[in-house]
Amino acid sequence: MPTLHIVRQSAFNSDDFAQCLQVLRDNDVIVFIDDGCYNLHHKLMNTIDSEAGIQLNVIGKHAQARAITIDEALYTVIDMNNLVELTLTTSRVITWQ
Amino acid sequence: MTKPLNKLTAILNAKAPYSNAAGKDALDIALIFGSFEQSTSLFFQGDGVWQLIQGQDGAIISVKDYLKTFAAFEFYDLENIYICQESLSERGLTADFHIEQVAVLASKEFADKLATHHTILRF
Amino acid sequence: MKKLAVVVTTPPYSNLSVTALDYVETALKSGVELVGVFFYQDGVIHANQQAHIASDEYQCIKQWQALQQTFKLPLHLCITAAEKRGLSDEEPNNIHPIFTVSGLGELVELVNKADRLVQF
DSSP, X not given: OOEEEXXXXXXXXXXXXXXXXXXXXXXXXXXXOGGGGGGGGSGGGGGSOTTSOOEEEEEHHHHHHTTOOOOTTTOEEEOHHHHHHHHHHSSEEEEEO | OOOOXXXXXXXXXXXXXXXXXXXXXXXXXXXXXXXXXXXXXXXXXXXXXGGGBTTOOGGGGTOOOGGGGGXXXXXXXOOEEEEEHHHHHHTTOOSOBSSSSOEEEOHHHHHHHHTTOXXXXXX | OOEEXXXXXSOTTSHHHHHHHHHHHHHHHTTOXXXXXXXXXGGGGGGBTTOOOOTTSOOHHHHHHHXXXXXXXXXXXXXXXXXXXXXXXXXXXXXXXXXXXXXXXXXXXXXXXXXXXXXX
16 A cells, blocks of 8 residues: 655755655655756755655656656656556655645 | 434644644634534644644734634534644654644654545645 | 546646646546646635746647547636635626636535545
8 A cells, every 4th residue: 555755855955855754655656857856965864765666756757857867776767657657556745845 | 314324534734833824724624614513633744733723923023823723623523633743753853732632643653644645635 | 437626726837737737637648537636825826817927938728729629628726715716707807708707615525525635
């Protein structure tokens, strides 16, 4: 019963992503969109338990537009179709903005 | 009118009360959902916990004090109020609130409770 | 088939609204049923006929109009939020005709009709 977390704010600017991490549960799904893409290189990423089965996704064009490099070993690059699918395949959605 | 469904809605409050309208906009939704007999819970996290702290007086800075309306939650059947303990601790706050019947939860319990809801709106 | 509802809280001059439109358009084109979009907070500014975005910038309103017409997509405007921001459905009405004047009761309806609600 995973939750989809849509993260669209930079943690360098706001507390939203930290709050998202506070309620993250095992096997939840995160999608970084808009300014949320800046979090890919934020130290908060290191606090995510690699054993917790969290899926980390980023909308490719949102990162590319911002000149953010993506480590594809850590993040799955997705498009808007995938985000729509994730909305329907997860159990609930929280937008962190 | 839509037939009543057992759908749980959560309203997650994340902003301090006075410098923007988020708390009031969230409250308006909560009261409407309550009056339409929708099962609705209120969550307070981050700076949102300030909305519950005792001793505030918006009138000093010309805010129409919507926080007073929180006293009417019970009348609207809004009986599930959850507050994030970590958010209180980070701000050096204790559980001294202007309404009663609230539950302070550690983040694991807060997260688990939130995940029992179908729809989550965050303001 | 699961049904979606969308809430838009960001104004037309923000790139965040481009993302919301992208999401809605993608969902509709992939055949997902969208029961409606609810405009709240600064999202209601989309409906202001007097708001002018420079012609070389992204025109949200044209996109909403295209989606509303192609997919019969209901676009609900929270009138309380709209009136606070200078919109009015009384003469002289300045609300774009593609929007349906609604209240928060409509949001209750959308939450009940939809399997998932996504906030932008």
